Amino acid sequence: MTDLTTLLEVGGPLAALGGGAAYARAKHPGVYWSTVGLPVTTARLLSSYGSVMEACGLTVAPSRLRMLAVQATTRREVRPVPPRRGIIRPTATGLRLRLRLAPGQEPADVAASAERLRHAWGGHAVYVSIVKPGVVELRLVGFDVLRRVRMPRKSTARFLKIPVALREDAMPFVRDYRTIPHQLTLGATLSGKSMYLRHLVAGLARQPVALVGIDCKRGVELAPFAARLSALATDPEQAAELLPVLVREMEDRYDLIKSRQGIAPDTPDEEITSDVWGLPEGERPTPVVLFVDEVAELFLTATKKEEERRDEMVTQLIRLAQLGRAAGIYLEVCGQRFGAELGKGATMLRAQLTGRVCHRVNDEASAKMALGDIAPEAVAAACAIAPERPGLAVAGDTSGGWSRIRTPYLSLGDAADICRSSAHLVPALPALAPFRPDVPVPPAESPAPVVQPRPVTG
Numbered sequence: 001m002t003d004l005t006t007l008l009e010v011g012g013p014l015a016a017l018g019g020g021a022a023y024a025r026a027k028h029p030g031v032y033w034s035t036v037g038l039p040v041t042t043a044r045l046l047s048s049y050g051s052v053m054e055a056c057g058l059t060v061a062p063s064r065l066r067m068l069a070v071q072a073t074t075r076r077e078v079r080p081v082p083p084r085r086g087i088i089r090p091t092a093t094g095l096r097l098r099l100r101l102a103p104g105q106e107p108a109d110v111a112a113s114a115e116r117l118r119h120a121w122g123g124h125a126v127y128v129s130i131v132k133p134g135v136v137e138l139r140l141v142g143f144d145v146l147r148r149v150r151m152p153r154k155s156t157a158r159f160l161k162i163p164v165a166l167r168e169d170a171m172p173f174v175r176d177y178r179t180i181p182h183q184l185t186l187g188a189t190l191s192g193k194s195m196y197l198r199h200l201v202a203g204l205a206r207q208p209v210a211l212v213g214i215d216c217k218r219g220v221e222l223a224p225f226a227a228r229l230s231a232l233a234t235d236p237e238q239a240a241e242l243l244p245v246l247v248r249e250m251e252d253r254y255d256l257i258k259s260r261q262g263i264a265p266d267t268p269d270e271e272i273t274s275d276v277w278g279l280p281e282g283e284r285p286t287p288v289v290l291f292v293d294e295v296a297e298l299f300l301t302a303t304k305k306e307e308e309r310r311d312e313m314v315t316q317l318i319r320l321a322q323l324g325r326a327a328g329i330y331l332e333v334c335g336q337r338f339g340a341e342l343g344k345g346a347t348m349l350r351a352q353l354t355g356r357v358c359h360r361v362n363d364e365a366s367a368k369m370a371l372g373d374i375a376p377e378a379v380a381a382a383c384a385i386a387p388e389r390p391g392l393a394v395a396g397d398t399s400g401g402w403s404r405i406r407t408p409y410l411s412l413g414d415a416a417d418i419c420r421s422s423a424h425l426v427p428a429l430p431a432l433a434p435f436r437p438d439v440p441v442p443p444a445e446s447p448a449p450v451v452q453p454r455p456v457t458g
Ligand SMILES: Nc1ncnc2c1ncn2[C@@H]1O[C@H](COP(=O)(O)OP(=O)(O)OP(=O)(O)O)[C@@H](O)[C@H]1O
Pocket: 187, 188, 189, 190, 191, 192, 193, 194, 195, 196, 390, 391, 392, 406, 407, 408, 409
């Protein structure tokens, strides 16, 4: 998630302020912005660039050479120098331009002025990201892109990289399993967690990946995707049988990697590998993504025996989270809350889930469980999510970067259809075969009657 980590977070607080330009609130904001707002804003930006930069304190004193040159050729006053501006590039949601910073300026200076730039140029929000040392990109977004989410046309899924939602700076939010192997998604009921999972399942379903589900809501969330699942556990008892099988699969994969490392001494360095991705394609095991919906159900116990089972399951989940990445096993954990009150191992497991997505939550404590170790502003942004906007969430990772995101709408029927049509992609994993869910056969169309009924005539 390079984009997210380099994004200097100015959009979050800004978007909460509600945007400024009247045309941002037009009925079809995208159309309105691109046909009318954009040329106006571009002209405003071009004509006011120098003075706005000066007012924002983003200029530096001219060099002595420049001063001499200006004084020698004109009678004009020698003005402070703004950052060198690149070409203004229109986008579907606004425009973007690059600035080359003057010596002594840093990206944080531009980010700190983002609100003033937004106001001066009349957009909904301004986002600043670092392109390379000394160069930043300003992204001026003309309207609230999270109101009615439309994913950018270019955002296509790549292997283990699923564009699952739209960020508030109009860039796709990509769930990249190779960069952030494990993720925790929290949210109150009806906040949009299932929609988020639905997009992930539908995105991964078309790829050569094994999808495994633990859905302790008796399978109501994941059962519709049964055709594409390699394994499904719908209660804690089944989960207790499935998890050790996954741990064994992981250990087998480690053995495979080890056997590769123990090869002849003349093996070239590049063939020595420490994870499945270094294995030759023919030998590489299929990646496994384990979805755990309503994780708290795995922790709840009533009897001593259930407590023992819980401890075992939690230990297995922690092992999968600690060691799974190298074996190509990824965790996608989902729930309403995930705090220390769940008992032994909860915080340890949470710490391993580096990716965090927090939908609307019922209290600040729940937001802190997801985002507390990311940034206090991210917690505040999650607490401000309104119930009228299901699917809106704050996404971050433990490196500290965060952004507001929203999933586009995808109906359960469409997601289930994608899973059915990609059922042939379920990889052969013999260890998981006993856990393969039964696929409900759709009711057959009633055959046409052989004898055509004839109206009774008198
Ligand atoms: N991005 C979105 N855009 C529009 N509607 C959405 C979006 N996300 C969710 N919804 C709607 O909000 C409602 C709740 O969503 P969802 O079932 O995903 O919530 P949930 O957090 O999984 O709730 P629960 O925990 O009760 O199952 C659904 O009717 C869904 O269609």
